[in-house]
Amino acid sequence: MSKKAKVLIVDDDALNRIVLEKTLSDEHEVFLVKSGDEALTFIKTTQVDLIILDIVMPGMNGYEVLVKLKEDSATQMIPVIFISANSSHDDESKGLELGAMDYITKPFCSSIVRVRVRNQLLIKQKNDLLEMLASIDGLTEIPNRRNLDENLSREWRKSKRNNTPLSVLLMDIDHFKRYNDTYGHRAGDDCLKAVAQALAAQCERGSDFIARYGGEEFAAVLPGVDKAEATGFANKLRNAVNALNIAHKASLNAEHVTISIGVASTENASIETEQALLEEADLGLYAAKEGGRNQVVAR
Numbered sequence: 001m002s003k004k005a006k007v008l009i010v011d012d013d014a015l016n017r018i019v020l021e022k023t024l025s026d027e028h029e030v031f032l033v034k035s036g037d038e039a040l041t042f043i044k045t046t047q048v049d050l051i052i053l054d055i056v057m058p059g060m061n062g063y064e065v066l067v068k069l070k071e072d073s074a075t076q077m078i079p080v081i082f083i084s085a086n087s088s089h090d091d092e093s094k095g096l097e098l099g100a101m102d103y104i105t106k107p108f109c110s111s112i113v114r115v116r117v118r119n120q121l122l123i124k125q126k127n128d129l130l131e132m133l134a135s136i137d138g139l140t141e142i143p144n145r146r147n148l149d150e151n152l153s154r155e156w157r158k159s160k161r162n163n164t165p166l167s168v169l170l171m172d173i174d175h176f177k178r179y180n181d182t183y184g185h186r187a188g189d190d191c192l193k194a195v196a197q198a199l200a201a202q203c204e205r206g207s208d209f210i211a212r213y214g215g216e217e218f219a220a221v222l223p224g225v226d227k228a229e230a231t232g233f234a235n236k237l238r239n240a241v242n243a244l245n246i247a248h249k250a251s252l253n254a255e256h257v258t259i260s261i262g263v264a265s266t267e268n269a270s271i272e273t274e275q276a277l278l279e280e281a282d283l284g285l286y287a288a289k290e291g292g293r294n295q296v297v298a299r
């Protein structure tokens with residue numbers, strides 16, 4: 001059975017809240033709050049799939065709440081349905097122009113509310129799926145470069161704001177051209193998949209993030225991790241690939257598939273941008289290749 005969607009109802013009128021809850025709680029998990037402020041606080045800790053928002057409320061009105069939701073990248077994708085006694089075309093068009101997905105006027109018909117909510121949740125589900133597909137690498141099924149860039153930007157800002165360390169790893173399969181040339185491109189694809197899955201399986205902390213960086217390269221973003229710890233983790237990843245023991249008879253440095261890894265950390269004071277962090281990790285990777293491969297070089 002699929003999980004119930006979470007619907008937040010924001011209305012200062014107790015009776016409306018009760019009727020809406022009764023209308024929707026058979027199909028969805030429903031949460032009730034009385035004001036815009038309460039709604040904004042609530043969604044900081046609970047991820048909701050849809051918000052039903054009254055317009056005229058004491059304190060912040062529904063329009064103001066919607067503007068705040070749209071300003072925040074964490075909440076801007078949550079669909080909002082306005083529900084209001086304001087039934088003029090001007091009110092409705094203002095609500096829709098601000099980004100609401102639908103507008104229901106009070107007094108409302110429960111069966112119509114139910115269907116409109118269901119429709120918006122269906123659209124949200126499809127959008128979530130598209131978003132997920134656009135951020136996963138089709139071959140290896142781990143996050144792709146676009147996802148990595150977004151994650152790194154977010155973690156870079158967080159690291160600057162909170163003054164916490166951030167480390168990045170760049171990894172590359174050694175002599176992979178020779179692997180393809182020896183075993184064929186299809187086997188090369190299988191090797192990439194196995195390496196990607198082995199790397200992803202090492203991420204025990206929820207904040208560690210591993211992505212396919214492109215071709216036979218992978219990258220990791222490690223928030224709150226300093227250079228020494230990142231180097232330890234990089235060696236754990238390197239060992240995990242060694243442990244796969246995928247035969248590579250054409251390799252010039254081992255009899256099985258190996259990876260080289262460059263590590264860079266914000267502890268290095270000369271690194272002033274997220275791009276510089278990646279470039280520094282790339283220099284480490286280059287040094288690891290030069291040093292004989294199947295090794296980690298931290299910068």
Ligand SMILES: Nc1nc2c(ncn2[C@@H]2O[C@H](COP(=O)(O)OP(=O)(O)OP(=O)(O)O)[C@@H](O)[C@H]2O)c(=O)[nH]1
Nearest residue numbers: 172173174175176177178180185188189215216289
């Ligand atoms: N099978 C397969 N091969 C890929 C894919 N993406 C990139 N490659 C191959 O990866 C190889 C990378 O080769 P190079 O950049 O020369 O590096 P390398 O042979 O790994 O040598 P070093 O990095 O110096 O150890 C190329 O032959 C690419 O064709 C892919 O999705 N599937």
